[in-house]
Amino acid sequence: MAGHSKWANIQHRKGRQDAKKAKFFTKAAKDIILAAKAGGGNPEDNSTLRLAIQKAKAVNLPKDKIENAIKKGTGELAGGDIWEFMYEGYAPGGVAVLIEVATDNKNRTVAEVRHILGKHGGSMGEAGCVAWMFDKKGVLVFNGEKYTEDDVMEIGLEAGAEDVLDEDGTLTVHTAPSDFMAVQKAFEDAGYEFESAEVTWVPQNLIEVDVDTARKVIRLMDALEDNEDVQNIHVTADFPDEALEGMD
Template sequence: MAGHSKWANIQHRKGRQDAKKAKFFTKAAKDIILAAKAGGGNPEDNSALRLAIQKAKQVNLPKDKIENAIKKGTGELAGGDILEITYEGYGPGGVAMMVDVASDNKNRIVAEIRHAFTKHNGNMAETGAVSYMFNNKGVIVFDGEKFTEDDIMEIGLEAGAEDIVAEDGIITVYTEPSDFMPVQQAFTDAEMEFNSAELNQVPENLIAVDAETGKKVMKLYDALEDNDDVQNIYMNADFPEGLFDE
């Protein structure tokens, strides 16, 4: 998975930008609502809810908003009527993209997603057209300056990690979805702080794009990400070094 580490680094850089935006609160609350709706309001029995709460705490979502989001998901409060939908498409340069949304208005959101693709030299695709190019994986990212690859391997492999890759100043741990929480907990128990830990759609292969195409792809990414209903965006672009440093 050597190429995937570069993908994780790109996602991580984008994640740091996302965390500065106030609307990240909205995304975190929707994650909690959807998790509680699907698996109940007890995080002890609902691993998806535990992860959603953890992510919400990382962006300092207030405790009362976390509790209200759980109650919306379980139906104790109004506001939990949210649909979870994944749209697929192609961006500039043939880059495959998957867009997870959480919306209370399917007709509106599909029109908005289609408009973003069309405006930024992309096009939406049928369900299944690009999803086969991605695999659902747990992705845990560490700062390569704080830990060595051996440090991570010692804990990660014993806990059930699938792969560990050091590249571009970060160390990325990949797991099967079922092993994600135990592996994450193993690092927490070892007091090894990670930069991010999420279940992501990881591309099987990356498509190399030049700087000009890369900038166009990122304009589409940003247009999609600016939509309040968009929760996650996955893509298989291999961007040139230094593109985000300009």
């Protein structure tokens, strides 16, 4: 099973969405600030901002906070001094990990990420050490109980999607980053609802790990997500379902 959607399923099953509401708000606001900073505050002209707003609404970020984040990004309000970085390293079992961060203090964040990795059996690597193991893709996820694979494939491929995967009842559509918005719009026009939709890093290959190693990797990812500067985490681990048994 692909690492992206499998990790989303793990988060859901562990009830982490509600428990981390405040952190999700902070991370969603940072995405909006960065998007507005890079491409302006009009979502009609800025597809990255439009996507960031969609993600913020998905975690129920209040409208006033969305508007304030846009103004911070455009410089109308203070607080827009945030930069993006990506750190590379290794989780337990030699699993490759990419960590995307958005921070106003790079020195603080890199020290915290390095500490979390070391504490949980991982290590920080040099730039380029594992990024080659991932491809940047548009990823749209649908509930396989609500939509058929054939219907999703017909709409997706006609709009320019690269592939449609059926992963234990979850339908995942992959696109080139440049085609993501067009494919997303095609599904929206057809009335389809997403479980998630984003441009993200997808592992080229997955490493099968045993239950003990999987639990160590999951605990590391949990600890990284507890850091408000960490926006996204991507790993090359294939998590066995048994790894969740007995975990809170």
